[in-house]
Amino acid sequence: MDGFNPKAVFTIAKKEFMDNIRNRWIIVLTVIFVLLIIIFSYVAGGQTGGEDTFGGMQNTVFGLVGISSLLIPLIALILGFSTISGEAESGALYVVLSYPVRRIEVLLGKLLGLGSVIVVSVFLGFGLGGIAIAATVGPESWVGYIGFMLLSIFMGFIYLSLSIFISAYCKRRITSIGGVLLIFFWGMIYGTVLLAVYFATGYGMGDLMTGNIPDWFFNSVVFSPGDLHQTAVYRVFGMETIDSMGFSVTIPEFLSTNLIMVVHIIWFIVPLILAYYLFKKRDI
Amino acid sequence: MITKTVECPGCKAHISVEGDPGEKILISCPNCDLNGYYTIPGAKIETGSVRIEINNLTKTYKDVKAVNGASFNVHKGEIFGFLGPNGAGKTTTIKAMLGLINMNGGQVKINGLDITRDGVKIKEDLGFLPERVSFYENLTPVQTLNFFCELKGADKSIVPILLKDVGLEDASSRKVGTFSKGMVQLLGVAQALIGHPSIYILDEPMSGLDARWVKIIRDKIKMLNEQGATIMFSSHILSEVENLCDRVAIINKGKIIAEDTISNLSKYLHMKPRLEITIKGLNGKVPDVINNLDGLENIYVKGDSLFLTCVSSLRSKVVTTLEDAGFKIIDMRTFEPSLEDAFVKLIEGDT
Numbered sequence: 001m002d003g004f005n006p007k008a009v010f011t012i013a014k015k016e017f018m019d020n021i022r023n024r025w026i027i028v029l030t031v032i033f034v035l036l037i038i039i040f041s042y043v044a045g046g047q048t049g050g051e052d053t054f055g056g057m058q059n060t061v062f063g064l065v066g067i068s069s070l071l072i073p074l075i076a077l078i079l080g081f082s083t084i085s086g087e088a089e090s091g092a093l094y095v096v097l098s099y100p101v102r103r104i105e106v107l108l109g110k111l112l113g114l115g116s117v118i119v120v121s122v123f124l125g126f127g128l129g130g131i132a133i134a135a136t137v138g139p140e141s142w143v144g145y146i147g148f149m150l151l152s153i154f155m156g157f158i159y160l161s162l163s164i165f166i167s168a169y170c171k172r173r174i175t176s177i178g179g180v181l182l183i184f185f186w187g188m189i190y191g192t193v194l195l196a197v198y199f200a201t202g203y204g205m206g207d208l209m210t211g212n213i214p215d216w217f218f219n220s221v222v223f224s225p226g227d228l229h230q231t232a233v234y235r236v237f238g239m240e241t242i243d244s245m246g247f248s249v250t251i252p253e254f255l256s257t258n259l260i261m262v263v264h265i266i267w268f269i270v271p272l273i274l275a276y277y278l279f280k281k282r283d284i
Numbered sequence: 285m286i287t288k289t290v291e292c293p294g295c296k297a298h299i300s301v302e303g304d305p306g307e308k309i310l311i312s313c314p315n316c317d318l319n320g321y322y323t324i325p326g327a328k329i330e331t332g333s334v335r336i337e338i339n340n341l342t343k344t345y346k347d348v349k350a351v352n353g354a355s356f357n358v359h360k361g362e363i364f365g366f367l368g369p370n371g372a373g374k375t376t377t378i379k380a381m382l383g384l385i386n387m388n389g390g391q392v393k394i395n396g397l398d399i400t401r402d403g404v405k406i407k408e409d410l411g412f413l414p415e416r417v418s419f420y421e422n423l424t425p426v427q428t429l430n431f432f433c434e435l436k437g438a439d440k441s442i443v444p445i446l447l448k449d450v451g452l453e454d455a456s457s458r459k460v461g462t463f464s465k466g467m468v469q470l471l472g473v474a475q476a477l478i479g480h481p482s483i484y485i486l487d488e489p490m491s492g493l494d495a496r497w498v499k500i501i502r503d504k505i506k507m508l509n510e511q512g513a514t515i516m517f518s519s520h521i522l523s524e525v526e527n528l529c530d531r532v533a534i535i536n537k538g539k540i541i542a543e544d545t546i547s548n549l550s551k552y553l554h555m556k557p558r559l560e561i562t563i564k565g566l567n568g569k570v571p572d573v574i575n576n577l578d579g580l581e582n583i584y585v586k587g588d589s590l591f592l593t594c595v596s597s598l599r600s601k602v603v604t605t606l607e608d609a610g611f612k613i614i615d616m617r618t619f620e621p622s623l624e625d626a627f628v629k630l631i632e633g634d635t
Binding site for chain 1 (some may be wrong): 412414
């Protein structure tokens with residue numbers, strides 16, 4: 001039995017990066033992401049009237065979380081959805097696997113290479129956005145901002161791991177598209193589904209406005225990486241209590257940063273392990 | 285011992301030659317008495333030097349046995365043809381040889397190593413060209429070949445030479461996504477050559493190429509073989525297989541139904557050579573004297589040419605009979621049974 005070759009992982013990662021950084025869809029989405037972050041940072045920064053911390057910029061954070069929760073998963077899912085099913089279908093994987101490389105090396109190389117594209121997108125968006133924010137409110141609370149950026153990258157890797165799992169599970173590229181669309185829409189409608197369950201279990205709008213929210217409601221964020229990301233970002237900015245549009249929500253103690261990070265890691269690792277298992281036993 | 289059919293440069297008659305790979309043989313044409321040397325292609329085979337060993341390979345997809353107990357060997361320095369009709373199990377067998385599919389049974393050994401345990405080691409010395417080759421659309425051919433060089437630990441300085449070899453040097457800065465099917469196939473050939481492997485597995489290497497590139501790839505295969513490489517290739521162009529291969533295996537419905545040299549296959553199948561006799565003033569009518577002879581088959585006339593098949597020993601009797609009956613023979617050509625004939629007979633027999 002031969003050993004693991006990190007050089008092969010690096011080679012695959014480099015190729016994936018070079019190939020996908022030129023992907024037209026990724027370029028378009030990255031440009032949209034960068035523009036939205038810059039515009040929102042500038043406009044929202046102006047609206048705060050020069051308050052000097054991000055903690056005072058609740059609306060800015062809401063907006064940036066909204067943009068990153070929408071576009072980063074989309075970029076990650078587009079990057080990963082066909083990386084196994086599509087390449088197996090086209091025959092490209094057939095050639096790669098005829099070389100002295102193990103499937104685990106191919107999988108990790110893809111993860112790193114595609115993940116690097118996400119890192120570039122996030123750095124571009126948040127980097128240029130950060131300049132816009134600094135121009136309006138000054139460079140305070142950078143720790144929170146950098147934490148936000150790192151959490152966004154982490155969320156990108158979670159969605160990448162999920163899309164690679166879908167790609168390893170599906171036999172064909174077209175079914176992979178269906179799979180990642182399900183994941184994307186699950187993230188989009190999850191909050192609405194939760195609210196529907198909340199109202200169906202006897203709670204009303206008054207309860208929501210006064211912060212009468214049961215523990216299961218908060219616990220259920222673990223089932224949606226997007227909601228988990230938002231909770232983590234609020235914690236990073238010290239926004240435990242969110243007052244917005246007449247609603248007041250306090251993130252409970254038990255939903256600690258540590259717990260959120262552990263769940264983040266589970267969301268990242270489990271799909272990746274499943275993807276490796278499926279890829280290893282897959283007939284190419 | 286390998287048997288090859290060569291064409292006499294003088295009278296174009298087909299002559300059967302037997303010898304070991306690399307052996308130089310003096311041939312005398314039986315028709316025009318032209319003499320000349322012919323070198324049996326391929327490096328000399330060392331006894332017992334099996335490079336690829338397939339034993340009882342089985343692969344089932346749901347209820348369908350795509351490969352059903354296939355076994356064959358490819359020897360060092362051999363060009364080995366792997367033939368079969370569409371859906372016979374050729375590509376599945378090749379995928380199993382590369383460890384790309386999980387087999388239900390059997391064993392694949394390449395260079396004495398087992399593909400399931402030592403796949404990485406085996407692939408360090410293997411060049412492969414799939415039938416349906418595809419690369420990464422946004423990379424240039426140089427970036428593509430650099431990537432494969434890195435995967436194999438090969439020197440990247442070979443890349444411009446490889447691109448020139450396959451005629452893609454002018455397209456070296458274009459994205460592979462803009463290439464035609466033939467250009468992608470040529471890039472596939474170039475990647476298979478990376479690292480100068482000693483074993484090549486080529487699945488339909490001439491597929492989708494025009495005549496000019498078919499010749500270039502054919503010459504490349506011959507050259508690699510002369511340098512000592514062992515080559516296994518599948519093709520539906522039987523004339524190419526016949527022209528290049530020392531031995532062939534024929535697969536049908538997942539089973540190997542024949543594995544031998546082309547001439548031995550013909551002998552085994554009791555296939556007879558075909559004669560074309562050009563007779564002055566024949567005018568489309570089969571001579572009665574021919575109809576009265578025993579042992580002749582498939583007799584027909586086209587213009588002044590009389591076609592028939594018979595065992596070699598009957599040839600002189602046919603000529604004598606015609607001449608005694610007053611027919612003037614202008615020309616006579618012998619066609620040994622072709623691989624295509626053997627292939628069709630085997631597949632039809634199996635069906």
